[in-house]
Amino acid sequence: MNRQPATHESNDGIRSYPILSRIKVRLHNVLSEVGQAFTLFFQTLVQIFRPPLQFNLLIKQLLLIGVNSLTVVMVAGFFTGMVLGVQGYIQLKPYAVEGSVARFVCVSIVKELGPMITAFVLAGRIGASITAELSTMKVTEQIDALEVMGTNPVKYLVVPRFLACTLMLPILTIFSTFAGIGGGFTAVVTLFDVNGSFFLLEAQKNLYVGSVLISLIKATSFGMAIAAVGCYKGFSISTAGGAEGVGTATTGSAVISLITILILDFVLNHILFNILGLV
Amino acid sequence: MISVKNVSKSFGSKKVLDGLDLNVPRGETVVIMGRSGSGKSVLLKLIAGLIPVDAGEIWFNGTEISKLNTKKMNLLRQKIGMLFQSAALFDSMTVAENVAFMLDQHTNYTKQEMLKIVEEKLELVDLEGVQHLRPAELSGGMRKRVGLARALAFDPDVIFYDEPTTGLDPVTCTEINQLISDLHERLQVTSIVVTHDMHSAFSVGTLMVMIHEGRQLAYGTPDEIINIDDPILQQFVLFGAPDQILKMENPILKAYIGR
Numbered sequence: 001m002n003r004q005p006a007t008h009e010s011n012d013g014i015r016s017y018p019i020l021s022r023i024k025v026r027l028h029n030v031l032s033e034v035g036q037a038f039t040l041f042f043q044t045l046v047q048i049f050r051p052p053l054q055f056n057l058l059i060k061q062l063l064l065i066g067v068n069s070l071t072v073v074m075v076a077g078f079f080t081g082m083v084l085g086v087q088g089y090i091q092l093k094p095y096a097v098e099g100s101v102a103r104f105v106c107v108s109i110v111k112e113l114g115p116m117i118t119a120f121v122l123a124g125r126i127g128a129s130i131t132a133e134l135s136t137m138k139v140t141e142q143i144d145a146l147e148v149m150g151t152n153p154v155k156y157l158v159v160p161r162f163l164a165c166t167l168m169l170p171i172l173t174i175f176s177t178f179a180g181i182g183g184g185f186t187a188v189v190t191l192f193d194v195n196g197s198f199f200l201l202e203a204q205k206n207l208y209v210g211s212v213l214i215s216l217i218k219a220t221s222f223g224m225a226i227a228a229v230g231c232y233k234g235f236s237i238s239t240a241g242g243a244e245g246v247g248t249a250t251t252g253s254a255v256i257s258l259i260t261i262l263i264l265d266f267v268l269n270h271i272l273f274n275i276l277g278l279v
Numbered sequence: 280m281i282s283v284k285n286v287s288k289s290f291g292s293k294k295v296l297d298g299l300d301l302n303v304p305r306g307e308t309v310v311i312m313g314r315s316g317s318g319k320s321v322l323l324k325l326i327a328g329l330i331p332v333d334a335g336e337i338w339f340n341g342t343e344i345s346k347l348n349t350k351k352m353n354l355l356r357q358k359i360g361m362l363f364q365s366a367a368l369f370d371s372m373t374v375a376e377n378v379a380f381m382l383d384q385h386t387n388y389t390k391q392e393m394l395k396i397v398e399e400k401l402e403l404v405d406l407e408g409v410q411h412l413r414p415a416e417l418s419g420g421m422r423k424r425v426g427l428a429r430a431l432a433f434d435p436d437v438i439f440y441d442e443p444t445t446g447l448d449p450v451t452c453t454e455i456n457q458l459i460s461d462l463h464e465r466l467q468v469t470s471i472v473v474t475h476d477m478h479s480a481f482s483v484g485t486l487m488v489m490i491h492e493g494r495q496l497a498y499g500t501p502d503e504i505i506n507i508d509d510p511i512l513q514q515f516v517l518f519g520a521p522d523q524i525l526k527m528e529n530p531i532l533k534a535y536i537g538r
Contacts, residue, residue, distance in 0.1 A: 141367040148327050148361045149381045149433075150353040 037232040040154070044162050044228070047155040054160065061164035065126050069172060072125065076117050077109075077176030081183025084108055088184075089192050101194065102202035105184035110211045114177035116265060118169060119222035121176075123257035127230035130161050131253035134234025135246045141239065153235075162227040169223030170216045177215065210278040218268050222261050229257045280305040280437065280469050281326060286335030287493070288321055295321050297493030298335070303437075303486075308463050308470040310484035312477075312515065317490045319473040320364070323439050326471070327359055328352050340436070357385060360430030364442040366422040368414040374401070374425050375410035381433040400428040403465075404458060420451035427458065431466075438462075440472040444479045456482040477516060489515065505529055 088104040134157060137143050146153045181203060188194040233253035237245045272278045281303035288296040295318035303309045311319045324330050326337055328344050337344050339355060347355060368377050376383075378400055379393040388396070397410060404424040414422060423443060430438055443459065444452040456479050463470055463483070474480050480487060480501075487504045489497040489512050497504055497512050505516060508531050 136370075140365050140370075141363045142369055144324070144329050145361070145363060145367040145369075147329055148356055148359060149384065150356040151380075151384050152349070152353070 033236070036236065037228065040158070040232050040235060041228045043154050044158050044231070047152065047159050048163065050155065054156070057156070057160040058163055061160045062168060065122070065161075065164045066168035066171060069122060069125055069168075070175060073118050073121050073172045073176045074179040076121050077114065077179035078183035078186075080113055080117050081105060081109055081180035081185075082187040083183075084113070084180070085184035085187035086191065089188050089194070098192070098194070099198070099202070101188055102184075102199040103206040105188075106181055106203040106207055107211065109177055109180035109184065110207060110215050112265075114180055115169075115173045115215050115218040115222060116261065117180070118173045118176045118219060119226065119261045120258065122165070122169060122172070122223070123226050123261060124254055126165065127226040127257040128250050128254045130227065130230030131233040132246060132250045134231060135237040135241070135249045138235065138237050139239060139241055139243075139246060143235070144239075158227075158231045158235075161231060162224070165223040165227035165230075166220055167223070169226070170219040173215060173219035214268075214272050214278055217272065218265065221264055221268060225260045225264055226257050229253055229260055280340060281471070282336075282338040283322070283326065284336045284338070286322075286325060286337060287333045288318065288325060288330070289333055294493055296325075296490075299490065299493060300495055301488055301498075303469060303471060305469050306467055307485045308459070308472060308483055309486045309488060310472045310474060310480040311488050311490060312475060312480055313490035314515070315475065318493055319475075319490060320441050322490070323361070323441055323471065323473055327356065327361060327439065357381070357433055358436040359439060360433065360435035360437070361439040362423065362426045362430050362441065362443055364445055366414070366426035368417075368422060368425055368429070370414055372413075373410065374412050374414070374417070377414070377425060378429045378432050380429065385433070396432060397428075400431050401425075403431060403462065404428045405454075419447050420454065423447065423451075423455055424458070427462075431462070435468065437469040437471065440470065440474075442474055442476075443472065444474065444476050452476070452479065453482075455479075459483045475515075506531055 084105050085101060088101045089098050092098045092101055092104065134143075137157070143153050143157070146156060185196065185199055185203075189196045189199060230253050233249045233256065237249045241249070281301075283299060283301040286296055286299045287294070295316075299318075299322065301309075301311075301322070311322060313319050321330070325332055326339070326344075328347070332345060340358070342355065344352065344355065368374075369380070372380070375394065375397045378397045382388050382393045382396060394410075398407075401407060401409065401424075404427050406421065406424050406428065409417070409421065409425070414425070417425060427438075440459065443455050447455065459470065459472065460483050462468065463485075470483075472479070472483055484501055487497075487499065487501055488495055489504070491511055497507050497509060499507070504512070506529065507513075513531065
């Protein structure tokens with residue numbers, strides 16, 4: 001069987017390793033993209049504080065991102081709560097601690113799954129749509145047109161989307177969290193012999209201000225990440241990318257957003273629980 | 280008015296412009312010709328400051344543009360109107376909102392004042408009653424006209440046309456060429472037209488420049504251009520030049536037609 005040589009000698013006689021050089025190129029590209037994404041992120045932060053803030057554009061994005069996502073976020077939260085309620089009850093019952101199911105559902109939803117599920121839904125729904133819209137504008141020279149007309153594309157396109165995502169994700173998280181607790185309540189009260197009043201009392205007893213704060217900090221961070229990734233992927237496409245480039249950028253945006261949310265969640269958990277000691 | 284001095288630009292390993300010089304006098308319509316990929320559109324984007332030069336200088340009204348900060352560059356850009364190859368109209372806006380975009384962004388005009396200016400500019404490009412339409416509802420020729428109305432909205436000192444007739448039928452091409460010539464006569468505005476359509480080039484150009492391999496191959500009035508004995512230039516000119524040029528009693532042209 002013919003096998004590709006693992007190494008070959010270049011013209012200057014130095015042995016090179018194709019796999020290593022490919023990894024090096026890939027790593028260089030990834031780091032370069034991360035650098036460019038952070039540059040856009042900091043440009044956005046600078047532009048937020050440069051007047052004037054175009055409120056009409058912000059309100060349009062708030063409606064698009066917030067109001068239009070409310071139903072899907074609540075449905076996702078409700079069913080996540082139901083699954084958690086059923087699984088929690090089944091897992092806790094053999095140890096005769098099924099009474100703790102309310103605590104299990106509420107703490108999990110508030111601290112972890114509420115912001116996470118909301119962010120996942122918005123990454124697929126809004127992050128990808130931001131990338132598709134901006135990359136199409138790039139390919140059809142609309143972003144060049146903005147610049148030629150003396151308008152900063154970061155200020156005009158990125159700032160409203162970034163602010164809307166950052167403001168709306170915590171608000172949507174509150175709704176999805178309530179829907180999640182409602183889902184857990186519905187599942188354990190209707191399917192198992194758990195008293196409704198007992199569930200609500202237990203939930204209330206085990207929720208702290210710190211937990212809500214954790215949830216909102218996470219949601220705000222996820223909102224920033226979704227907007228930053230979505231806008232960066234939209235802007236990073238070349239004008240010659242065409243329809244294929246738009247498709248690739250959109251898929252890439254959704255995947256990178258999801259991975260970023262997971263990494264951010266781990267980092268925030270470590271900072272908030274281990275370093276700051278929030279409960 | 281615009282002076283390009285020894286400008287070079289590369290994309291990766293591909294050198295698109297290699298020490299290009301170009302002078303655009305005030306009030307002239309300068310046609311930039313060259314084969315596809317010769318860097319014509321890149322040159323327009325360099326002059327508009329959309330991409331930075333690798334080397335060389337670009338002077339606009341006595342100002343070297345690479346030395347301008349973002350704020351000053353944006354102010355300078357307000358003196359430029361640009362018609363993009365694809366018209367680059369904003370999909371999410373109506374025709375009126377597209378044309379009024381610069382007025383909305385950079386002036387304190389009321390909505391009524393802006394609508395009046397929009398109507399005037401649309402009349403200039405022979406379009407009426409399309410204010411409420413979306414770009415998707417327009418034909419290719421109408422999109423170019425709206426793009427041109429948008430470029431004219433802020434009364435620019437100079438208009439850039441990037442392949443104004445590409446993708447249009449012959450009748451619409453002629454109409455757009457006529458429109459560019461009319462606007463030049465009526466507004467006395469400086470224009471730079473990038474094209475490889477020779478019919479368009481000879482219809483609108485008062486000065487012509489040929490770019491080849493990233494450098495200026497020829498520069499002059501249309502009459503001077505057809506009298507330059509250069510095989511690359513004449514081959515390019517003969518492909519698609521209008522009949523009135525091809526039928527001229529010009530020994531150089533006749534010689535190349537013979538070949």
